[in-house]
Structure formats: C-alpha cells, structure tokens
Amino acid sequence: MKPIDIANHKITQKVQITDLPSRVDLGADKKETEKALKKVRRNLGELQDTMYAHGKYSVLVCLQGMDTAGKDSLIREVFKDFNARGVEVMSFKVPTDLELKHDYLWRHYLHLPARGKFGVHNRTHYENVLVTRVHPEYILNEKLPFINSVEDVDDAFWNKRFEQIKNFENHLAENGTIIFKFFLNLSKEEQKNRLLRRLNLKRKNWKFSAGDLKERKLWDNYMACYEDAINRTSTNNAPWYNIPADDKPTARLIVASILYDTLKEYTDIKEPELDEETKANLHLYREQLNNE
Incomplete structure (x- = not known):
C-alpha cells in the first residue's frame, strides 16, 4: 500500500476544485x-x-461535502475505537427558530469540544457561506x-462573513x-450512482429526498462556493484538506491517517505524572491491595 502523504491533501495555496482529485489509488484493495x-x-x-488525561487540547473535526459524500459512515468507521466519553458528534441541520434568534455562529459555539475531547461536526459553520450563498434568500431568515x-x-x-469565520x-x-477541516470531494458521477x-435498494430508500435532486441541479454553484470558501479560509491555524471521496474506504483511511499523523507530532501531549508522594508510595498501595 502506498503511504499517505498529508502534503498531497492539505490546501496551502489557491486551488481549483476541478483540479482536485475525487479518487486516489493507494495500491490496495478494499x-x-x-x-x-x-x-x-x-x-x-x-x-x-x-489527550483526555493531558486535558489541555481539544480537537475540532469539520466535515463538509455534497449529499452522499459519506460523512455519516466516515464518522462511524474512523471513530469506532474511541472511548465514548472522549468524542462528541454533532450534525447540524436547518437552523431552528431558537438558533435563528442568535448569530449564526452561536449554535456552533454550543457544541465545541471541551479540553481533552474530540468534537466531530457533520456539516459545520461553513454551511453559512455555502448553502446560504447558493440560496441567499435564506439569509433573510436571520x-x-x-x-x-x-x-x-x-x-x-x-x-465580512468570511472574516468572521476566520x-x-x-x-x-x-x-x-x-x-x-475535511472537504469530502465527491464527483458528480459518483453522487449520481x-x-x-438509495432509490434501488429498499433499505436505503429512507435516505432519499427529492430535495437532493433539486440541489444536484445547482452542482456548479456549490462547487464555485466551496472553491471560494476553501481558498479564503485554509490557514495555518485551520487548514482545509481535500479528501477524495469517490471510494469510501480510502476516504476514511486518509482522514484517520491525517488526524493521527498530525496529532502525534504534538510532543507535549503526555499523560500527567503522578505527584512525588504517590509515586514514592506505589509499593505500599500494592501491598495494601495484595494483603486484603
């Protein structure tokens, strides 16, 4: 299997989405x-x-992509081995009446991860410069x-909104x-498939919405908005990564590898040391337990 190079996915300069791959061959089968x-x-x-024991960093994982890009299944497969107390997943839908009474970032602040935890946002604050930009009439609801x-x-x-997000x-x-920030780059042909x-498999019918087809007709508009958002907001503090999403297993592996390879470089993330008194008396505590 070919190694996964973060540099091949990290957006560090202006890009055109049409030049970004939606499929990559790692030289491995499923x-x-x-x-x-x-x-x-x-x-x-x-x-x-x-990280939970260290308690000084939190991790925010932002997933964006067109309908059927595989966000839900990616979350399920990538974070399967996490302790449940260490990860919180939030899927952002159409804003509620209460959320619309606050600024557009308010609901995202409410679900930010605490120190030591991962927060995974399925659709993110970027909906406010993607869906609303394709449908500017939605802004009037704010x-x-x-x-x-x-x-x-x-x-x-x-x-102004892009500056606020940055x-x-x-x-x-x-x-x-x-x-x-992961852009699940799905091709239009694969979305069709x-x-x-979803239409052909009865057990998948529930996932289908006629609205998906309406939004699909606006594909080029969405791609233009994604491209502008990525180019404006991929920074050192919050970089975007292009994730070829036409093959789901490969996309999951790439995301997991980027997370792990990046985080393991934080050499200050260590389990806390025991205080000197506790450390000096470990043998006594063992004896107490063994002599019960």
Missing part, C-alpha cells in the same frame, strides 16, 4: 484498506485517551439589521483547539 484503517483508528483511540432584501446580500456581506477559528486555535442506489 480488504487491505479496511485492515489499515483498523490499525490507524486503534492508534488514534489510544492517543485520544492520552433577520439581520440592514439586510432587508436579497440585494443587500452582496459581496461586502460575504467578505476570526472564530483563530480564536479557537489560540485557546487550545486543534482544527481539521449513490442516489440511484
């Missing part, structure tokens, strides 16, 4: 890929235990001052949150 994932996610789970019509949602509005992420990073599978 069984070999799944075996490699088991090893990485086991290591990742052990590292998370250490009841913002000075936004009275779609015409008011202009370039200046989006420029400031939000910088604030998190500067206070101990390690941020990963997955939508057909």
Whole structure:
C-alpha cells in the first residue's frame, strides 16, 4: 500500500476544485484498506485517551461535502475505537427558530469540544457561506439589521462573513483547539450512482429526498462556493484538506491517517505524572491491595 502523504491533501495555496482529485489509488484493495484503517483508528483511540488525561487540547473535526459524500459512515468507521466519553458528534441541520434568534455562529459555539475531547461536526459553520450563498434568500431568515432584501446580500456581506469565520477559528486555535477541516470531494458521477442506489435498494430508500435532486441541479454553484470558501479560509491555524471521496474506504483511511499523523507530532501531549508522594508510595498501595 502506498503511504499517505498529508502534503498531497492539505490546501496551502489557491486551488481549483476541478483540479482536485475525487479518487486516489493507494495500491490496495478494499480488504487491505479496511485492515489499515483498523490499525490507524486503534492508534488514534489510544492517543485520544492520552489527550483526555493531558486535558489541555481539544480537537475540532469539520466535515463538509455534497449529499452522499459519506460523512455519516466516515464518522462511524474512523471513530469506532474511541472511548465514548472522549468524542462528541454533532450534525447540524436547518437552523431552528431558537438558533435563528442568535448569530449564526452561536449554535456552533454550543457544541465545541471541551479540553481533552474530540468534537466531530457533520456539516459545520461553513454551511453559512455555502448553502446560504447558493440560496441567499435564506439569509433573510436571520433577520439581520440592514439586510432587508436579497440585494443587500452582496459581496461586502460575504467578505465580512468570511472574516468572521476566520476570526472564530483563530480564536479557537489560540485557546487550545486543534482544527481539521475535511472537504469530502465527491464527483458528480459518483453522487449520481449513490442516489440511484438509495432509490434501488429498499433499505436505503429512507435516505432519499427529492430535495437532493433539486440541489444536484445547482452542482456548479456549490462547487464555485466551496472553491471560494476553501481558498479564503485554509490557514495555518485551520487548514482545509481535500479528501477524495469517490471510494469510501480510502476516504476514511486518509482522514484517520491525517488526524493521527498530525496529532502525534504534538510532543507535549503526555499523560500527567503522578505527584512525588504517590509515586514514592506505589509499593505500599500494592501491598495494601495484595494483603486484603
């Protein structure tokens, strides 16, 4: 199997989405890929235990991608070996009435991971510059001052919102949150295949929505918005990674590998040392237990 090089996926300069691969060949079949994932996610789970004990960093994993890109199954497979207390998953849907009474970042603040924990966000704060940009009429639901019509949602509005998002992420990073942003890059042809599978398999029917087809017609609009968002907001503190998503097992392995290979470079993440008195008396505690 070919090694996974983070540099091949990390966005460090302006890109065109059409130039980013949606499929990559690691030189391994499905069984070999799944075996490699088991090893990485086991290591990742052990590292998370250490991070929980260390208690000084949190990890925010942001997953973005078109419908059927495989976000749910990726979460299930990548974080399977985590202690349940160490990871929290949040899927963001259409904002509720309560959420719309607050600023658009409010609901994301509520679900940020505590120190020592992973927070996995299935769809993220970027929906506010993706879906709302394709459908600017949605912004009117936020009841913002000075936004009275779609015409008011202009370039200046989006420029300000991108700056707000970067400031939000910088604030998190500067206070101990390690941020990963994964763009699950699905091809339009593969999305078609997955939508057909939902229609053809009865057990998958529940996943299908006619709205998926309406949004699919806006594919080019979405790609333009993704490209602009990625180019504007891939920073040192919060980089974007392109994840070829046409093959789900490969996408899962790449994400898990990026997480583990990046986090293991934090050499300060260690289990806390026992205090000197406890350390000096370990033999006494063993004797007490053995003599019960």
